[in-house]
Amino acid sequence: MLVGSPFSRRQILDLLEQRKATTFLSYFAYYKRKHKTEGHYQFWQEGSHPEEMNNETLLIQRLAYIHNIPVKRGYVDLPEHWRYSSARAYAGKDALLPIVLLY
Structure with a gap:
């Protein structure tokens, strides 16, 4: 759910x-x-x-948690190795979807 x-x-x-x-x-x-x-x-x-993401620290913590799920499950060694993760874009690699920073 x-x-x-x-x-x-x-x-x-x-x-x-x-x-x-x-x-x-x-x-x-x-x-x-x-x-x-x-x-x-x-x-x-x-x-x-x-939960409202009302500060950058909280947003970064949640993003790191999401990016590390494939690593914790043993699918990849690094978050940016997961093809479907935005971690690739944050690491400066080619990503399936671009990341648009609004700040």
């Missing part, structure tokens, strides 16, 4: 309902019964909440 905002949750669930995506909706309904009685679906992972 994912972690995110109630706004995006509602948009995704509305789209699934419009398209009659019963497999996904029944999956979310099944997990909702385990946790709470309010609402129909459990969309986001229980116990996780969005």
Whole structure:
């Protein structure tokens, strides 16, 4: 499951309902019964909440954590070796998507 905002949750669930995506909706309904009685679906992972990235130090910590996941799992030796990681761009290597810094 994912972690995110109630706004995006509602948009995704509305789209699934419009398209009659019963497999996904029944999956979310099944997990909702385990946790709470309010609402129909459990969309986001229980116990996780969005966190504002309001300073550069926190952003760098979270980015390093994400970049090191393939290393921790033993897929690569360095974060920039993972083809799908933005760590490649930060290391000055060719990346699948460019990184745009807004500061």
